Amino acid sequence: MVVRIRLARFGKRNNPFYNIVVAQSKSGRNKKPMEVLGTFDPIPKESPPGERGEPGEKARLVKDIRLDTARTKYWLGVGAQPSEPVWKLLSILGLVERSFREDQLRKQAHEADERHRAYWAAKAAESGSLSTDSTATITKAAPLDPQ
Amino acid sequence: MFAWLQGPGRGLRHPLKGSTNYLGAYNARGELVRTKGDAQGKRTSLAKPVRDDLDEEDELEAIREREKADNTEKSGGKKGNELPPERPQDLRPFPLNTYFKSQPILSEDLREEIWRRVQQDGSNIRIVSAELGVSIERVAAVVRMKEIEKRWVAEGKPLATPYSRAVLSMLPTTPFSPGRPPIVHEPINDLRVHPDTKHQVFVPVSESRHFTREDAGKAFSADLLSTEKRIPHPELVELEKDIVNGVEPRERIARARERMRQEEETRQKREEARKKRIEESVKVFNSGNRFMFRFEECNAEAVGKDGRSHKGVGWRYGVPHEDRKKGQVKIPKYVL
Numbered sequence: 001m002v003v004r005i006r007l008a009r010f011g012k013r014n015n016p017f018y019n020i021v022v023a024q025s026k027s028g029r030n031k032k033p034m035e036v037l038g039t040f041d042p043i044p045k046e047s048p049p050g051e052r053g054e055p056g057e058k059a060r061l062v063k064d065i066r067l068d069t070a071r072t073k074y075w076l077g078v079g080a081q082p083s084e085p086v087w088k089l090l091s092i093l094g095l096v097e098r099s100f101r102e103d104q105l106r107k108q109a110h111e112a113d114e115r116h117r118a119y120w121a122a123k124a125a126e127s128g129s130l131s132t133d134s135t136a137t138i139t140k141a142a143p144l145d146p147q
Numbered sequence: 148m149f150a151w152l153q154g155p156g157r158g159l160r161h162p163l164k165g166s167t168n169y170l171g172a173y174n175a176r177g178e179l180v181r182t183k184g185d186a187q188g189k190r191t192s193l194a195k196p197v198r199d200d201l202d203e204e205d206e207l208e209a210i211r212e213r214e215k216a217d218n219t220e221k222s223g224g225k226k227g228n229e230l231p232p233e234r235p236q237d238l239r240p241f242p243l244n245t246y247f248k249s250q251p252i253l254s255e256d257l258r259e260e261i262w263r264r265v266q267q268d269g270s271n272i273r274i275v276s277a278e279l280g281v282s283i284e285r286v287a288a289v290v291r292m293k294e295i296e297k298r299w300v301a302e303g304k305p306l307a308t309p310y311s312r313a314v315l316s317m318l319p320t321t322p323f324s325p326g327r328p329p330i331v332h333e334p335i336n337d338l339r340v341h342p343d344t345k346h347q348v349f350v351p352v353s354e355s356r357h358f359t360r361e362d363a364g365k366a367f368s369a370d371l372l373s374t375e376k377r378i379p380h381p382e383l384v385e386l387e388k389d390i391v392n393g394v395e396p397r398e399r400i401a402r403a404r405e406r407m408r409q410e411e412e413t414r415q416k417r418e419e420a421r422k423k424r425i426e427e428s429v430k431v432f433n434s435g436n437r438f439m440f441r442f443e444e445c446n447a448e449a450v451g452k453d454g455r456s457h458k459g460v461g462w463r464y465g466v467p468h469e470d471r472k473k474g475q476v477k478i479p480k481y482v483l
Contacts, residue, residue, distance in 0.1 A: 039461045067444070067445065071448075
Protein backbone atom coordinates (compact mmCIF):
# COMPACT_ATOMS: atom_id res chain seq x y z
CA MET A 1 0.00 0.00 0.00
CA VAL A 2 1.21 3.46 -0.86
CA VAL A 3 1.83 6.17 1.70
CA ARG A 4 0.43 9.47 0.48
CA ILE A 5 0.73 13.09 1.51
CA ARG A 6 -2.75 14.45 1.03
CA LEU A 7 -5.35 16.90 2.29
CA ALA A 8 -7.97 16.02 4.91
CA ARG A 9 -10.94 18.36 4.85
CA PHE A 10 -12.00 19.90 8.13
CA GLY A 11 -13.85 23.12 8.79
CA LYS A 12 -17.53 23.75 8.29
CA ARG A 13 -19.88 23.96 5.34
CA ASN A 14 -18.68 26.66 2.91
CA ASN A 15 -15.68 27.18 5.13
CA PRO A 16 -13.12 24.53 4.23
CA PHE A 17 -9.86 24.06 6.04
CA TYR A 18 -7.39 21.30 5.35
CA ASN A 19 -4.88 19.33 7.34
CA ILE A 20 -1.91 18.24 5.25
CA VAL A 21 -1.46 14.64 6.40
CA VAL A 22 0.62 11.55 5.75
CA ALA A 23 -1.68 8.54 5.48
CA GLN A 24 -2.08 5.13 3.92
CA SER A 25 -3.68 5.71 0.53
CA LYS A 26 -6.61 3.36 1.19
CA SER A 27 -7.58 4.88 4.53
CA GLY A 28 -10.58 7.20 4.77
CA ARG A 29 -10.15 10.89 4.12
CA ASN A 30 -10.64 12.04 7.69
CA LYS A 31 -9.36 8.94 9.46
CA LYS A 32 -6.55 9.37 11.89
CA PRO A 33 -3.40 9.81 9.79
CA MET A 34 0.13 8.64 10.42
CA GLU A 35 1.20 12.22 10.90
CA VAL A 36 -0.16 15.74 10.49
CA LEU A 37 2.43 17.78 8.61
CA GLY A 38 0.61 21.09 8.48
CA THR A 39 -2.49 22.94 7.38
CA PHE A 40 -3.78 24.70 4.31
CA ASP A 41 -6.42 27.41 4.44
CA PRO A 42 -7.83 27.73 0.90
CA ILE A 43 -9.89 30.83 1.66
CA PRO A 44 -7.83 33.91 0.85
CA LYS A 45 -7.48 36.32 3.76
CA GLU A 46 -6.01 39.77 4.02
CA SER A 47 -2.39 39.62 5.10
CA PRO A 48 -2.00 40.72 8.73
CA PRO A 49 -0.90 44.37 9.20
CA GLY A 50 2.42 43.31 10.75
CA GLU A 51 3.42 41.60 7.53
CA ARG A 52 2.78 44.36 5.07
CA GLY A 53 5.78 46.32 3.87
CA GLU A 54 5.00 49.99 4.41
CA PRO A 55 2.67 51.15 7.23
CA GLY A 56 -0.14 52.27 4.94
CA GLU A 57 0.26 49.51 2.37
CA LYS A 58 -2.87 47.79 1.11
CA ALA A 59 -3.51 44.28 2.33
CA ARG A 60 -2.79 41.47 -0.12
CA LEU A 61 -5.01 38.44 -0.36
CA VAL A 62 -3.07 35.44 0.83
CA LYS A 63 -3.80 31.77 1.34
CA ASP A 64 -2.21 30.39 4.42
CA ILE A 65 0.03 27.30 4.39
CA ARG A 66 1.65 25.95 7.54
CA LEU A 67 4.01 23.08 7.06
CA ASP A 68 6.80 21.23 8.80
CA THR A 69 9.27 21.16 5.91
CA ALA A 70 11.76 18.86 7.63
CA ARG A 71 9.16 16.15 8.19
CA THR A 72 7.78 16.66 4.68
CA LYS A 73 11.22 16.18 3.19
CA TYR A 74 11.66 13.03 5.23
CA TRP A 75 8.37 11.56 4.01
CA LEU A 76 9.13 12.51 0.40
CA GLY A 77 12.55 10.92 0.82
CA VAL A 78 11.10 7.59 1.93
CA GLY A 79 8.72 7.54 -1.03
CA ALA A 80 5.48 9.12 0.14
CA GLN A 81 3.51 10.32 -2.88
CA PRO A 82 1.86 13.73 -2.72
CA SER A 83 -1.67 13.95 -4.09
CA GLU A 84 -2.26 16.43 -6.91
CA PRO A 85 -3.36 19.41 -4.76
CA VAL A 86 -0.55 18.78 -2.27
CA TRP A 87 1.95 18.50 -5.13
CA LYS A 88 0.80 21.94 -6.23
CA LEU A 89 1.37 23.40 -2.74
CA LEU A 90 4.75 21.71 -2.37
CA SER A 91 5.82 22.98 -5.78
CA ILE A 92 4.96 26.54 -4.69
CA LEU A 93 7.21 26.07 -1.66
CA GLY A 94 9.93 24.56 -3.87
CA LEU A 95 9.94 21.12 -2.23
CA VAL A 96 9.08 19.32 -5.48
CA GLU A 97 9.30 20.20 -9.15
CA ARG A 98 6.24 21.70 -10.77
CA SER A 99 4.13 18.92 -12.29
CA PHE A 100 4.33 18.24 -16.02
CA ARG A 101 0.62 18.89 -16.40
CA GLU A 102 0.80 22.27 -14.73
CA ASP A 103 3.80 23.25 -16.84
CA GLN A 104 1.79 22.43 -19.93
CA LEU A 105 -1.20 24.42 -18.73
CA ARG A 106 0.98 27.43 -18.04
CA LYS A 107 2.55 27.16 -21.47
CA GLN A 108 -0.90 26.99 -23.05
CA ALA A 109 -2.12 29.97 -21.06
CA HIS A 110 0.95 31.95 -22.10
CA GLU A 111 0.42 31.12 -25.76
CA ALA A 112 -3.26 32.07 -25.51
CA ASP A 113 -2.24 35.40 -24.01
CA GLU A 114 0.15 36.00 -26.89
CA ARG A 115 -2.50 35.20 -29.47
CA HIS A 116 -4.96 37.46 -27.73
CA ARG A 117 -2.50 40.33 -27.68
CA ALA A 118 -1.55 39.81 -31.33
CA TYR A 119 -5.22 39.75 -32.33
CA TRP A 120 -5.98 43.06 -30.64
CA ALA A 121 -2.80 44.65 -31.94
CA ALA A 122 -3.74 43.65 -35.48
CA LYS A 123 -7.25 44.94 -35.02
CA ALA A 124 -5.99 48.26 -33.69
CA ALA A 125 -3.60 48.64 -36.58
CA GLU A 126 -6.45 47.85 -39.00
CA SER A 127 -8.85 50.45 -37.70
CA GLY A 128 -6.09 53.05 -37.45
CA SER A 129 -7.73 54.76 -34.53
CA LEU A 130 -6.02 53.20 -31.60
CA SER A 131 -8.52 52.65 -28.84
CA THR A 132 -6.34 53.22 -25.83
CA ASP A 133 -8.79 51.69 -23.39
CA SER A 134 -8.73 48.14 -24.72
CA THR A 135 -4.95 48.01 -25.20
CA ALA A 136 -4.43 49.38 -21.74
CA THR A 137 -6.49 46.61 -20.19
CA ILE A 138 -4.68 43.94 -22.16
CA THR A 139 -1.20 45.10 -21.31
CA LYS A 140 -2.20 45.44 -17.67
CA ALA A 141 -3.11 41.75 -17.32
CA ALA A 142 0.20 40.19 -16.34
CA PRO A 143 0.89 37.02 -18.36
CA LEU A 144 1.63 33.81 -16.53
CA ASP A 145 5.28 33.06 -16.28
CA PRO A 146 5.96 30.16 -18.68
CA GLN A 147 9.11 29.18 -16.82
CA MET B 148 -49.62 61.75 34.12
CA PHE B 149 -51.34 64.67 32.41
CA ALA B 150 -51.46 66.52 35.70
CA TRP B 151 -47.70 66.02 36.02
CA LEU B 152 -47.14 67.11 32.43
CA GLN B 153 -49.12 70.29 33.05
CA GLY B 154 -47.54 70.91 36.43
CA PRO B 155 -44.02 70.00 37.56
CA GLY B 156 -43.09 68.29 34.29
CA ARG B 157 -43.82 71.36 32.23
CA GLY B 158 -40.38 72.84 32.57
CA LEU B 159 -38.73 69.70 31.23
CA ARG B 160 -40.18 70.18 27.77
CA HIS B 161 -37.28 72.46 26.90
CA PRO B 162 -34.06 70.89 28.15
CA LEU B 163 -31.47 73.11 29.77
CA LYS B 164 -28.40 73.80 27.69
CA GLY B 165 -25.02 73.02 29.20
CA SER B 166 -26.48 71.02 32.07
CA THR B 167 -27.85 67.60 32.80
CA ASN B 168 -31.64 67.43 32.76
CA TYR B 169 -32.31 64.78 35.34
CA LEU B 170 -35.46 64.62 37.42
CA GLY B 171 -33.37 64.54 40.59
CA ALA B 172 -32.43 68.19 40.10
CA TYR B 173 -36.04 69.37 40.41
CA ASN B 174 -38.32 69.52 43.40
CA ALA B 175 -41.97 68.46 43.53
CA ARG B 176 -43.11 71.81 42.15
CA GLY B 177 -40.90 71.46 39.11
CA GLU B 178 -38.35 74.02 40.27
CA LEU B 179 -34.66 73.59 39.65
CA VAL B 180 -33.42 73.14 43.20
CA ARG B 181 -29.92 74.52 42.78
CA THR B 182 -31.11 77.89 41.45
CA LYS B 183 -34.01 78.19 43.84
CA GLY B 184 -32.27 80.64 46.12
CA ASP B 185 -31.17 83.24 43.64
CA ALA B 186 -33.62 82.96 40.75
CA GLN B 187 -36.95 82.25 42.49
CA GLY B 188 -37.14 78.79 40.93
CA LYS B 189 -37.31 80.18 37.43
CA ARG B 190 -35.76 77.94 34.83
CA THR B 191 -32.69 79.77 33.80
CA SER B 192 -31.07 78.88 30.57
CA LEU B 193 -27.60 79.02 29.15
CA ALA B 194 -29.07 78.65 25.72
CA LYS B 195 -26.78 79.83 23.00
CA PRO B 196 -27.75 80.10 19.39
CA VAL B 197 -27.05 76.71 17.84
CA ARG B 198 -25.84 77.26 14.34
CA ASP B 199 -27.36 74.61 12.13
CA ASP B 200 -26.18 76.08 8.89
CA LEU B 201 -22.55 75.05 9.43
CA ASP B 202 -20.74 72.32 7.55
CA GLU B 203 -20.27 69.15 9.52
CA GLU B 204 -16.54 69.67 9.78
CA ASP B 205 -17.11 73.10 11.23
CA GLU B 206 -19.62 71.81 13.71
CA LEU B 207 -17.03 70.08 15.83
CA GLU B 208 -15.16 73.33 15.97
CA ALA B 209 -18.36 75.03 17.02
CA ILE B 210 -18.77 72.55 19.87
CA ARG B 211 -15.28 73.19 21.05
CA GLU B 212 -15.80 76.93 20.93
CA ARG B 213 -18.99 76.57 22.89
CA GLU B 214 -17.28 74.44 25.51
CA LYS B 215 -14.45 76.91 25.78
CA ALA B 216 -16.97 79.68 26.26
CA ASP B 217 -18.69 77.60 28.93
CA ASN B 218 -15.40 77.04 30.74
CA THR B 219 -14.47 80.69 30.71
CA GLU B 220 -17.89 81.65 31.92
CA LYS B 221 -17.71 79.13 34.74
CA SER B 222 -14.30 80.31 35.76
CA GLY B 223 -15.36 83.93 35.54
CA GLY B 224 -17.71 83.48 38.47
CA LYS B 225 -21.41 84.04 38.58
CA LYS B 226 -22.93 86.25 35.97
CA GLY B 227 -26.50 87.30 35.25
CA ASN B 228 -28.57 84.17 34.66
CA GLU B 229 -25.93 81.50 34.78
CA LEU B 230 -26.54 78.05 36.22
CA PRO B 231 -24.43 76.98 39.18
CA PRO B 232 -22.62 73.66 38.62
CA GLU B 233 -24.53 70.46 39.35
CA ARG B 234 -24.50 69.14 42.89
CA PRO B 235 -24.10 65.39 43.45
CA GLN B 236 -27.86 65.13 43.95
CA ASP B 237 -28.44 66.66 40.52
CA LEU B 238 -26.53 63.86 38.81
CA ARG B 239 -29.15 61.24 39.61
CA PRO B 240 -31.28 60.39 36.59
CA PHE B 241 -33.56 58.21 38.74
CA PRO B 242 -34.53 60.20 41.85
CA LEU B 243 -35.48 57.13 43.88
CA ASN B 244 -32.23 55.29 43.13
CA THR B 245 -29.75 57.30 45.11
CA TYR B 246 -26.89 54.95 44.25
CA PHE B 247 -27.05 55.56 40.51
CA LYS B 248 -24.95 58.56 39.65
CA SER B 249 -24.37 59.77 36.13
CA GLN B 250 -20.63 59.49 35.44
CA PRO B 251 -18.87 62.28 33.55
CA ILE B 252 -17.59 61.66 30.03
CA LEU B 253 -14.53 63.20 28.38
CA SER B 254 -15.15 66.59 26.86
CA GLU B 255 -14.22 67.20 23.24
CA ASP B 256 -11.32 69.41 24.36
CA LEU B 257 -9.86 66.77 26.62
CA ARG B 258 -10.12 64.13 23.90
CA GLU B 259 -8.37 66.40 21.45
CA GLU B 260 -5.64 67.09 24.03
CA ILE B 261 -5.12 63.36 24.66
CA TRP B 262 -4.80 62.71 20.94
CA ARG B 263 -2.40 65.65 20.54
CA ARG B 264 -0.12 64.51 23.36
CA VAL B 265 0.04 60.91 22.14
CA GLN B 266 0.17 61.36 18.37
CA GLN B 267 1.83 64.74 17.95
CA ASP B 268 4.08 65.03 21.00
CA GLY B 269 4.77 61.28 20.96
CA SER B 270 4.11 60.84 24.69
CA ASN B 271 3.74 57.40 26.17
CA ILE B 272 0.05 56.65 26.83
CA ARG B 273 0.94 55.69 30.36
CA ILE B 274 2.36 59.15 31.04
CA VAL B 275 -0.63 60.84 29.42
CA SER B 276 -2.93 58.70 31.54
CA ALA B 277 -1.17 59.68 34.75
CA GLU B 278 -0.99 63.35 33.81
CA LEU B 279 -4.64 63.78 32.86
CA GLY B 280 -6.23 61.30 35.27
CA VAL B 281 -7.77 59.16 32.54
CA SER B 282 -7.32 55.38 32.57
CA ILE B 283 -4.81 53.85 30.16
CA GLU B 284 -7.48 51.89 28.29
CA ARG B 285 -9.53 55.04 27.80
CA VAL B 286 -6.51 56.99 26.56
CA ALA B 287 -5.79 54.25 24.01
CA ALA B 288 -9.44 54.15 22.96
CA VAL B 289 -9.59 57.94 22.58
CA VAL B 290 -6.50 57.92 20.36
CA ARG B 291 -7.96 55.19 18.16
CA MET B 292 -11.32 56.91 17.83
CA LYS B 293 -9.72 60.31 17.16
CA GLU B 294 -7.59 58.78 14.44
CA ILE B 295 -10.70 57.38 12.79
CA GLU B 296 -12.47 60.72 13.14
CA LYS B 297 -9.60 62.59 11.54
CA ARG B 298 -9.38 60.08 8.72
CA TRP B 299 -13.09 60.43 8.08
CA VAL B 300 -12.85 64.20 8.01
CA ALA B 301 -9.96 63.92 5.53
CA GLU B 302 -11.99 61.53 3.39
CA GLY B 303 -14.98 63.84 3.52
CA LYS B 304 -17.18 61.28 5.25
CA PRO B 305 -20.11 62.71 7.23
CA LEU B 306 -19.74 62.68 11.02
CA ALA B 307 -22.62 62.20 13.46
CA THR B 308 -21.88 65.61 14.91
CA PRO B 309 -25.45 66.54 15.95
CA TYR B 310 -25.60 63.31 17.92
CA SER B 311 -22.26 63.94 19.59
CA ARG B 312 -23.31 67.50 20.38
CA ALA B 313 -26.59 66.34 21.89
CA VAL B 314 -24.92 63.71 24.08
CA LEU B 315 -22.20 66.07 25.24
CA SER B 316 -24.74 68.73 26.13
CA MET B 317 -26.84 66.32 28.20
CA LEU B 318 -24.19 64.46 30.19
CA PRO B 319 -21.73 65.76 32.76
CA THR B 320 -18.30 66.16 31.15
CA THR B 321 -14.74 66.39 32.39
CA PRO B 322 -13.40 69.63 30.97
CA PHE B 323 -9.82 70.35 29.97
CA SER B 324 -8.46 73.67 31.10
CA PRO B 325 -4.84 74.23 30.07
CA GLY B 326 -2.62 75.86 32.68
CA ARG B 327 -4.57 74.49 35.61
CA PRO B 328 -4.10 71.13 37.35
CA PRO B 329 -6.22 68.61 35.46
CA ILE B 330 -9.47 67.33 36.89
CA VAL B 331 -9.16 63.63 37.65
CA HIS B 332 -11.62 61.86 35.37
CA GLU B 333 -11.55 58.46 37.05
CA PRO B 334 -9.37 56.34 39.33
CA ILE B 335 -6.47 55.27 37.14
CA ASN B 336 -4.64 52.82 39.34
CA ASP B 337 -7.28 50.25 40.21
CA LEU B 338 -6.04 46.71 40.66
CA ARG B 339 -7.80 44.24 38.43
CA VAL B 340 -8.87 41.01 40.11
CA HIS B 341 -6.62 38.21 38.94
CA PRO B 342 -8.42 34.87 38.51
CA ASP B 343 -5.75 33.20 40.65
CA THR B 344 -6.74 35.36 43.62
CA LYS B 345 -10.42 34.47 43.56
CA HIS B 346 -10.17 31.59 46.00
CA GLN B 347 -9.37 31.58 49.69
CA VAL B 348 -5.91 30.52 50.73
CA PHE B 349 -4.82 29.60 54.24
CA VAL B 350 -1.08 29.96 54.57
CA PRO B 351 0.53 29.31 57.94
CA VAL B 352 3.19 31.94 58.51
CA SER B 353 5.49 32.17 61.47
CA GLU B 354 5.23 35.38 63.49
CA SER B 355 8.85 36.23 62.98
CA ARG B 356 8.51 36.31 59.23
CA HIS B 357 7.84 39.44 57.21
CA PHE B 358 4.95 38.46 54.98
CA THR B 359 5.04 41.02 52.19
CA ARG B 360 2.81 41.66 49.19
CA GLU B 361 5.39 39.79 47.17
CA ASP B 362 4.82 36.71 49.34
CA ALA B 363 1.05 37.17 49.16
CA GLY B 364 1.22 36.98 45.39
CA LYS B 365 3.32 33.82 45.57
CA ALA B 366 0.88 32.27 48.03
CA PHE B 367 -1.85 32.46 45.40
CA SER B 368 0.22 31.35 42.46
CA ALA B 369 3.93 30.70 41.96
CA ASP B 370 4.34 33.31 39.24
CA LEU B 371 1.83 35.92 40.42
CA LEU B 372 3.47 39.31 40.85
CA SER B 373 2.90 41.50 43.88
CA THR B 374 0.07 44.01 43.90
CA GLU B 375 2.24 47.05 43.27
CA LYS B 376 3.59 45.46 40.10
CA ARG B 377 0.21 44.41 38.76
CA ILE B 378 -1.51 47.78 38.96
CA PRO B 379 -1.72 49.84 35.74
CA HIS B 380 0.74 52.48 37.00
CA PRO B 381 3.49 50.77 38.98
CA GLU B 382 5.79 53.70 38.19
CA LEU B 383 3.66 55.96 40.41
CA VAL B 384 4.47 53.70 43.36
CA GLU B 385 8.18 54.08 42.63
CA LEU B 386 7.72 57.83 42.42
CA GLU B 387 5.87 57.88 45.74
CA LYS B 388 8.62 55.80 47.34
CA ASP B 389 11.18 58.37 46.19
CA ILE B 390 9.07 61.15 47.72
CA VAL B 391 8.80 59.30 51.03
CA ASN B 392 12.55 58.66 51.05
CA GLY B 393 13.13 62.38 50.60
CA VAL B 394 14.79 62.29 47.21
CA GLU B 395 15.35 65.72 45.66
CA PRO B 396 12.70 66.68 43.10
CA ARG B 397 15.25 67.03 40.31
CA GLU B 398 16.79 63.65 41.11
CA ARG B 399 13.30 62.15 41.35
CA ILE B 400 12.37 63.31 37.88
CA ALA B 401 15.67 62.05 36.48
CA ARG B 402 15.07 58.63 38.04
CA ALA B 403 11.52 58.48 36.71
CA ARG B 404 12.77 59.37 33.23
CA GLU B 405 15.44 56.69 33.42
CA ARG B 406 12.90 54.07 34.46
CA MET B 407 10.63 55.11 31.62
CA ARG B 408 13.49 54.95 29.14
CA GLN B 409 14.47 51.45 30.26
CA GLU B 410 10.90 50.28 29.99
CA GLU B 411 10.61 51.73 26.48
CA GLU B 412 13.88 50.05 25.52
CA THR B 413 12.70 46.60 26.62
CA ARG B 414 9.41 47.14 24.84
CA GLN B 415 11.20 48.05 21.63
CA LYS B 416 13.51 45.06 21.93
CA ARG B 417 10.55 42.77 22.36
CA GLU B 418 8.81 44.33 19.37
CA GLU B 419 11.89 43.95 17.20
CA ALA B 420 12.31 40.31 18.22
CA ARG B 421 8.69 39.68 17.31
CA LYS B 422 9.11 41.31 13.91
CA LYS B 423 12.29 39.36 13.26
CA ARG B 424 10.57 36.11 14.17
CA ILE B 425 7.77 36.87 11.72
CA GLU B 426 10.25 37.80 9.01
CA GLU B 427 12.19 34.59 9.51
CA SER B 428 9.31 32.17 9.79
CA VAL B 429 6.83 33.67 7.34
CA LYS B 430 7.46 33.74 3.62
CA VAL B 431 5.07 34.93 0.97
CA PHE B 432 5.12 33.19 -2.39
CA ASN B 433 3.67 34.46 -5.61
CA SER B 434 2.08 31.50 -7.29
CA GLY B 435 1.40 33.37 -10.53
CA ASN B 436 -2.36 33.66 -10.09
CA ARG B 437 -4.23 36.30 -8.20
CA PHE B 438 -3.50 35.05 -4.70
CA MET B 439 -0.28 34.93 -2.80
CA PHE B 440 0.61 32.03 -0.56
CA ARG B 441 1.75 32.77 2.93
CA PHE B 442 3.96 30.02 4.25
CA GLU B 443 4.77 29.53 7.88
CA GLU B 444 7.06 26.85 9.25
CA CYS B 445 5.61 24.71 12.01
CA ASN B 446 6.56 21.73 14.10
CA ALA B 447 4.64 18.52 13.36
CA GLU B 448 5.95 16.86 16.49
CA ALA B 449 4.42 19.43 18.85
CA VAL B 450 1.25 17.32 19.12
CA GLY B 451 3.11 15.00 21.46
CA LYS B 452 3.15 11.22 21.59
CA ASP B 453 -0.60 10.79 22.07
CA GLY B 454 -1.30 13.30 19.27
CA ARG B 455 -3.74 15.29 21.40
CA SER B 456 -1.79 18.35 22.54
CA HIS B 457 -3.23 21.78 21.84
CA LYS B 458 0.18 22.91 20.64
CA GLY B 459 0.10 20.61 17.65
CA VAL B 460 -0.54 21.87 14.15
CA GLY B 461 -3.92 21.52 12.46
CA TRP B 462 -7.34 20.27 13.35
CA ARG B 463 -7.18 17.77 16.21
CA TYR B 464 -8.43 14.22 15.89
CA GLY B 465 -10.94 12.67 18.27
CA VAL B 466 -11.67 15.96 20.02
CA PRO B 467 -14.96 17.83 19.61
CA HIS B 468 -14.69 21.26 18.04
CA GLU B 469 -16.14 23.66 20.57
CA ASP B 470 -16.62 26.76 18.45
CA ARG B 471 -20.39 26.80 19.12
CA LYS B 472 -19.92 26.43 22.87
CA LYS B 473 -20.88 29.28 25.15
CA GLY B 474 -18.19 31.75 26.05
CA GLN B 475 -15.80 31.00 23.17
CA VAL B 476 -13.85 34.09 22.14
CA LYS B 477 -14.10 34.43 18.36
CA ILE B 478 -12.60 37.85 17.77
CA PRO B 479 -8.81 37.90 17.46
CA LYS B 480 -7.17 38.42 20.83
CA TYR B 481 -3.93 39.81 19.45
CA VAL B 482 -2.62 41.47 16.30
CA LEU B 483 0.25 39.96 14.33
